[in-house]
Amino acid sequence: MKYSIIPAAGLATRFLPASKCIPKELFPVLDKPVIQYIVEESIEAGATNVVFVSGSGKEAILDHFDKINPKFSAKNLKEDVREKVETLDDMIEVISVRQKSPQGLGHAVMKGTFVVPKEESFAVMLPDMLIFSEGESTVMQEMSRISEKYCCSVIALMEVPAESRGMYGIAEGTKVENGVIDIKKLIEKPSAGETESNLAILGRYIFTPRIAEILRTVKPGRGGEIQLTDAMVSLLAEERILGYVIDSQTRVFDTGNMEGFALANAYAALCRVPDFDRKIANLIKK
Numbered sequence: 001m002k003y004s005i006i007p008a009a010g011l012a013t014r015f016l017p018a019s020k021c022i023p024k025e026l027f028p029v030l031d032k033p034v035i036q037y038i039v040e041e042s043i044e045a046g047a048t049n050v051v052f053v054s055g056s057g058k059e060a061i062l063d064h065f066d067k068i069n070p071k072f073s074a075k076n077l078k079e080d081v082r083e084k085v086e087t088l089d090d091m092i093e094v095i096s097v098r099q100k101s102p103q104g105l106g107h108a109v110m111k112g113t114f115v116v117p118k119e120e121s122f123a124v125m126l127p128d129m130l131i132f133s134e135g136e137s138t139v140m141q142e143m144s145r146i147s148e149k150y151c152c153s154v155i156a157l158m159e160v161p162a163e164s165r166g167m168y169g170i171a172e173g174t175k176v177e178n179g180v181i182d183i184k185k186l187i188e189k190p191s192a193g194e195t196e197s198n199l200a201i202l203g204r205y206i207f208t209p210r211i212a213e214i215l216r217t218v219k220p221g222r223g224g225e226i227q228l229t230d231a232m233v234s235l236l237a238e239e240r241i242l243g244y245v246i247d248s249q250t251r252v253f254d255t256g257n258m259e260g261f262a263l264a265n266a267y268a269a270l271c272r273v274p275d276f277d278r279k280i281a282n283l284i285k286k
């Protein structure tokens with residue numbers, strides 16, 4: 001898997017005024033833009049050709065992955081800072097695809113597939129969903145391993161409370177091995193009573209090339225938009241799709257909403273800022 005598609009065309013109305021001029025994908029979690037975490041995850045899984053699907057006002061995302069402006073290097077950067085800003089741009093091939101108008105996630109991914117070689121499997125990574133893995137491998141690395149072992153598409157799943165089902169695509173399936181299920185049914189944002197499953201699609205996918213053909217024919221679904229989940233339902237009728245259920249050591253933050261974004265920053269600070277836990281506890285006490 002050498003390609004990943006990152007849909008990044010959303011407007012982030014929820015984050016106004018911050019999102020007025022700055023693409024939400026560049027909002028920092030501590031000192032790193034959200035989208036850089038996603039790109040690093042892609043590289044770690046071997047997908048170094050990164051396809052950004054975006055629209056007007058999002059050009060800064062592409063600039064971010066250019067060589068750093070020499071004005072920074074002219075100063076005496078500390079070695080660790082230099083490493084942080086200089087290495088990434090050499091590791092990826094940035095490919096930009098335009099989504100002229102918002103027509104849904106499936107439409108964005110379909111646009112992205114135009115630049116992926118026809119016979120290749122590829123990843124789709126939703127940049128809102130930030131994943132911190134504490135184990136030895138990342139979620140995408142595990143998915144890539146499973147996809148190679150079983151030669152099929154794999155999507156990442158996480159357990160959510162029953163009352164949150166309506167916010168996600170939900171998968172039903174049967175166990176194949178620890179943490180892996182054979183998906184039998186997929187429902188995009190189910191209404192109450194439509195499913196008993198608590199396994200939600202969390203925004204990481206590895207697809208066989210067939211999905212690209214299906215996406216070109218899929219009709220608008222929920223909300224009048226072309227849904228990726230609808231294309232996956234068609235794929236499921238033809239091919240196996242496995243679900244990789246993330247373990248309890250993996251933390252997922254939906255940075256597309258205020259709470260998730262704040263928590264992601266707090267979590268990163270707890271991991272990296274000395275004494276942060278004590279300081280935040282003091283702040284809460286006050």
Ligand code: G1P
Nearest residue numbers: 105129168169200201202203229
């Ligand atoms: C999309 C997908 C949904 C998935 C979710 C994860 O929904 O359509 O299946 O569960 O991402 O964040 P969105 O968040 O774009 O509404």
